[in-house]
Amino acid sequence: MPEQTLFQPLTWSDLLVMAPELALGAWFVLLVVLELLLPRKASPSWIGGLTLTGLLGAFVLVLLRMIESHGEVISLLGDSYRIDDFASLLKLVFLAATALIVLLGLGTVQQDGVIADKGEYFYLLLPAVIGAMTMASSQNLVTLYIGLELLSITSYVLVGLRRKSSLSAEAAFKYVVTGGISSAFILFGMSYLYGVTGSVQLAGINAALPGALEQYEALVYAGFLMMIVGFAIKIAAAPFHAWSLDVYQGSPTPIAAFLAVVSKGAALAVVFRLMFATALFANSDRTAVSGVSDELFFIVLLVAAASMLYGTLAALRQLNVKRLLALSGVANAGYFLVPIGIAFTVGHLNNISEFLFYLIAYLLMTIGAFAVHTAVSRAAGHDEMKGYAGMYYRSPWTAIAMILFVLSLAGLPVSAGFFGKLFILLGAERAQAYWIVVIMVLSSVISYYFYFGLIRQMFMRSSNGLSPGADSLDFDAEEGYPSRTPGSPSPLALKEAEAGQIETAAAAEQASTEAAEPEAGASPSAPVSGLADGVIRIPWPTGIVIGVCALLTLGLGIMPGPLMELIQQVFSFPLPSH
Amino acid sequence: MSGLGQIPILSIILLSPLLGLAVIQLLPRQRASWLKIAAVAATMVPLALTLWLYADYDRQQGAASYSETYNWVQAPLKMNVGGDWFFSFQYEVGLDGLSLPLLLLTAIVTSTAALAAVHVKKRWKSFFSWFLLLEFGMIGAFIARDVFLFFIFFEITLVAMYFLIGVWGYYNRERAADRFLIYNGIGSAIMLIAFIMLVNTAGFHIVETAMNPQYIYSGSYADILRNLSDPGAYVNLPAESAGGNPFALGETKQWAIFILLLVAFGIKLPVFPFHSWMLKVHQEAPPAVVMIHSGILLKLGAYGLMRFGLFLFPDQAREWASVLAILGVINLLYGAILAFRQQEFKLVLAYSSISHMGIVLIGLAAFNEIGMQGALFQLISHGLISALLFLIVGSLYERTGTTELPQLGGLARSMPFISGVLLAAGLASLGLPGLSGFVGEFLSLLGLFESMRWVTAIAVIGIILTAVYVLRSVLKITFGQQREELSAIRDARFIEALPMVVLLACIVLLGCYPSVLTDTMQLSVGGYMDLLLATRAGG
Structure with a gap:
């Protein structure tokens, strides 16, 4: 086996190829300095706006690179950094997602009294996204690990930005510890792989594995299993997901969205590349070693199945929306692992476009749902599902957008999520993995119950903001329906009145608990003003995020074809060569 | 050549409720009367167009005359075999003798239900928005000719119904809506698995073009049907032939798909062990919505069973004819016996629906032309009758505040018109000759x-039992001792009487002159029987 030299010098032309990452890095340094110079009061929105500009600039650079290279693969630094269309598409997705999250941050950060360092909130997203981009491009275990740590360490900081909130501190601490454990597993697994194959290059590992298997079969298994476990923690796949609930709950909502979309997406992309570039080593000549490959992919499928089932079942009784979205992220990690775990088979090589399409659908619906949640939780002053009560009256357009996100998350038409799941299902069926098809469909159906729980709150419950007198015939009074003639109250009216009283009681109880234990450090004026008029105020940046996500979710739900074609056209993921 | 063949009439019918939906969005939400008028007008458009279509339907030409196809999703696939590979889902709508009567039923029942929605007391704007979306979904499901298009329309009805039950229903509305969602969700999930298996096997075909051959996984119903009935298609070649044939649909898989479809549509129909959700819906949903649910959505289950279960897998269906017949008889007897025991009129009607759906299964199980015609006729007839009965239930509840049988009685004195229509509908339901x-x-x-x-x-x-329970409850309501507080109630207003008269007129028309319907059905049913009798691979 020819051993390549690991360290090749970086040339000027290489710098041009890596322009998006490098430019973002420079932009980050610039913003750090700039924050010191800007007056403290004005700086957050300026820094936010400049971060957004930087992200959009990088987006354009990646796009230009893609158009220029035209499907050609560029390898840098001794094939340790690889720019192919798989990586470029992922980078576009990460950059777009981060841009949406920055917009979301612009809509929320000013009102968040707990966050002291509002500038960091934005510019720290830059190194995080550089980490994610590096992960997408890495073709070498070392590069991969560097990208991973860059992303992880900055996210630890971002999660803990609400320093004075105990929930946030707890979240940050948990995230650091579990993140550290996961990195340890990954590194440990990598060291085994390096030990038995003598290479850190993915291609080198792939070439050396069949030989290594003869001597060190157990070590190969151990290495891959460690890495699968480590990455399963990163993508919050069951049974390694427990941290995600607390972390999502404790972190600022836009950051939770970042973890749910970019961190998860980047780790999934690495799993994708790792599994297909190294573990898929004996597919061309199905010799004895192919068993190992099949078993490794089967383990990925097992993790997928566990995530889907656990994520949906645990969410059934979850009333905190952020924790609910975290569990939804667990289930979705399972859906993402399906196109990875079914591997390439004779009749099915379509995994990448299934994966990417669902990633884009997931981006839209998850960021959309988190965006709605930022507005709702601010109006309500808490993260519970009750905060959505009567939202249809308070903010009908947002409620309608939320229906779209919920339908998409549940995989119901007409939404992007439906086609995302449909393509994955079609692929899994063609790969003859019927059991995973059944589990996927089953978990989708179970998930209807809790996703529709949000709809139940938004459309079928009275909101806390209504005046007490209106509660007995809550909906009717709202729209000016003349109340029943007093002489002949029908039993229905009585029953409704009863129901109304129960709801009022619940609302009062909730209000009293809120008054008793206000969320640590929350500025008292914000939630109260949201409650008083009942209308949920949507800041314009949040409005843009919700609008863009809703329109695209609907658009992809009606016309998924063009995006699918686009993904297929720019398709240059390397198949393992033999 | 018919005049309607020139324009995309089916798409116009399909989209007209959406147009109404858009108009309703522009109206102010407090103006109940404007909203109601707009909604009724919006349902009149598809009704008028469908009636025109029905009159115009060229019985000699059959399905071909009104087909519209548009390439909707053409997703390329990565494949290591040369040529272009695609998933191809079509926006394809069409008509045949099976769809057309059900389409007309949908239009009629939806219009009358829109009129019956005068009883809706709150949130009219969103009520009529979901209502029209529901109509869009139903029309789409009956005319869709692509499995995934059908599935999407089917799911649209699911979501719209969830809102209509959950917001505007009676006291236990949310529980009813949840149960509806979960049961039907499971049903449609099973259906989706079956469709995916179908598309990946029977949907596959090769189109030779000048450049590259195109390998297409198609969701088109016509492609699937053609491949399944063509012994030379990939789907029917053995799996071991020529280096492996991934498109083979062996005996086992065919049975699996057939049984999956049977269960999926059995839940919707509903077949005996899967019926508990629909009792809740009948009990809790507002009458206008139950009219649609009982009148059309249950028929969607039967339609799906015929279109996808029986038409695509006639051999399996014929082998299981006795199973279908026994399920039908169980439904018939179970529904009838339990209907006899109920004290709540809405539940009597719910069990009566189960019972009547049993007759549909019996007709399908016969596997001859007469039985098939009977099943279709029963679908239409029951759709009209149950819509009429729930229309009356809505008016009754509005006046008396109850539908418990012990609380009612002697209503013929204070409202002779409604009582008369109720009696007529009851007689139609128990199968009096001369009514549908x-x-x-x-x-x-x-x-x-x-x-x-x-x-x-x-x-x-079961027929005898039907007579017993129908007469028991109808007579209890109309005759007997009248409670004092009910003596002052008034008879039907014009707005209530109009839909009653229309539905009753349809019932009488079909009863006295059934060939209005049977002639249209003839073509499809006859064609299907030919297909059954023709030699088929493995048949």
């Missing part, structure tokens, strides 16, 4: 009698 219920029951049982005499003999007991 008779024709459906008679044809179904006659068809089954040719193939399974003993089963038919048992089924006839």
Whole structure:
């Protein structure tokens, strides 16, 4: 086996190829300095706006690179950094997602009294996204690990930005510890792989594995299993997901969205590349070693199945929306692992476009749902599902957008999520993995119950903001329906009145608990003003995020074809060569 | 050549409720009367167009005349075999003797239900928005000719119904809506698995073009049907042939798909062990919505069973004819016996629906032309009758505040018109000759009698039970002792009487002159029987 030299010098032309990452890095340094110079009061929105500009600039650079290279693969630094269309598409997705999250941050950060360092909130997203981009491009275990740590360490900081909130501190601490454990597993697994194959290059590992298997079969298994476990923690796949609930709950909502979309997406992309570039080593000549490959992919499928089932079942009784979205992220990690775990088979090589399409659908619906949640939780002053009560009256357009996100998350038409799941299902069926098809469909159906729980709150419950007198015939009074003639109250009216009283009681109880234990450090004026008029105020940046996500979710739900074609056209993921 | 063949009439019918939906969005939400008028007008458009279509339907030309196809999703696939690979889902709508009567039923029942929605007391704007979306979904499901298009329309009805039950229903509305969602969700999930298996095997075909051959996984119903009935298609070649054939649909898989479809549509129909959700819906949903649910959505289950279960897998269906017949008889008897025991009129009607859906299964199980016609006729007839009955339930509840049988009585004195219509609807439901219920029951049982005499003999007991429970509850409501507080109630207003008269007129028309319907159905049913009798691979 020819051993390549690991360290090749970086040339000027290489710098041009890596322009998006490098430019973002420079932009980050610039913003750090700039924050010191800007007056403290004005700086957050300026820094936010400049971060957004930087992200959009990088987006354009990646796009230009893609158009220029035209499907050609560029390898840098001794094939340790690889720019192919798989990586470029992922980078576009990460950059777009981060841009949406920055917009979301612009809509929320000013009102968040707990966050002291509002500038960091934005510019720290830059190194995080550089980490994610590096992960997408890495073709070498070392590069991969560097990208991973860059992303992880900055996210630890971002999660803990609400320093004075105990929930946030707890979240940050948990995230650091579990993140550290996961990195340890990954590194440990990598060291085994390096030990038995003598290479850190993915291609080198792939070439050396069949030989290594003869001597060190157990070590190969151990290495891959460690890495699968480590990455399963990163993508919050069951049974390694427990941290995600607390972390999502404790972190600022836009950051939770970042973890749910970019961190998860980047780790999934690495799993994708790792599994297909190294573990898929004996597919061309199905010799004895192919068993190992099949078993490794089967383990990925097992993790997928566990995530889907656990994520949906645990969410059934979850009333905190952020924790609910975290569990939804667990289930979705399972859906993402399906196109990875079914591997390439004779009749099915379509995994990448299934994966990417669902990633884009997931981006839209998850960021959309988190965006709605930022507005709702601010109006309500808490993260519970009750905060959505009567939202249809308070903010009908947002409620309608939320229906779209919920339908998409549940995989119901007409939404992007439906086609995302449909393509994955079609692929899994063609790969003859019927059991995973059944589990996927089953978990989708179970998930209807809790996703529709949000709809139940938004459309079928009275909101806390209504005046007490209106509660007995809550909906009717709202729209000016003349109340029943007093002489002949029908039993229905009585029953409704009863129901109304129960709801009022619940609302009062909730209000009293809120008054008793206000969320640590929350500025008292914000939630109260949201409650008083009942209308949920949507800041314009949040409005843009919700609008863009809703329109695209609907658009992809009606016309998924063009995006699918686009993904297929720019398709240059390397198949393992033999 | 018919005049309507020139314009995309089906798409216009399909989109007209959406147009109404858009108009409603522009109206102010407090103006109940404007919203109601707009909604009724919006349902009149598809009704008028469908009636025109029905009159115009060229019975000699059959399905071909109104087909519209548009390439909707053409997703390329990565494949290591040369040529272009695609998933191809079509926006394809079409008509045949099976769809057209159901389409007309949808239009009629939706219009009358829109009129019946005068009883809706709150949130009119969103009520009518979901209502029109529901109509869009139903029309789409009946005319869609692509499995995934069908699935999407089917799911649209699911979501719209969830809102209509959950927001505007009675006291336990949310629980009813949840149960509806979960049961039907499971049903449609099973259907989706079956469709995916179908598309990946039977949907596959190769189109030779000038450049590259195109390998297409198609969701088109016509492609699937053609491939399944063509012994030379990939789907019917053995799996081991020529280096492996991933498109083979062996005996086992065919059975698996057939049974999946049977369960999926059995939940919707509903077949006996899967019926509990629909009782809740009948009990809790507002009357206008139950009219649609009982009148059309249950028929969607039967339609799906016929279109995808029976038409695509006739051999399997014929082998399981006795199973279908027995399920039908169980439905018939179970529904009838439990209907007799109920004190709540809405539940009597719910069990009566189960019972009447049993007759549909019996007609399908006969596997001859008469039985098939009977089943279809029963679908239409029951759609009209149950819509009429729930229309009356809505008016009754509005006046008396209850639908419990012990609380009612002697209403014929204070509201003779409604009571008269109720009696007529009851008589139609129990199968009095001259009304539409008779024709459906008679044809179904006659068809089954040719193939399974003993089963038919048992089924006839159900007819007697039907008469008993219908008369028991109808007479209890109209005659007998009247409670004092009910003496002051008034008879139907014009706005209530109009839909009653329309529905009753349809019932009488079908009862006295059934060939209005049977002639249209003839073509499809006849064609299907030819298909059954023709030699098929493995058949």
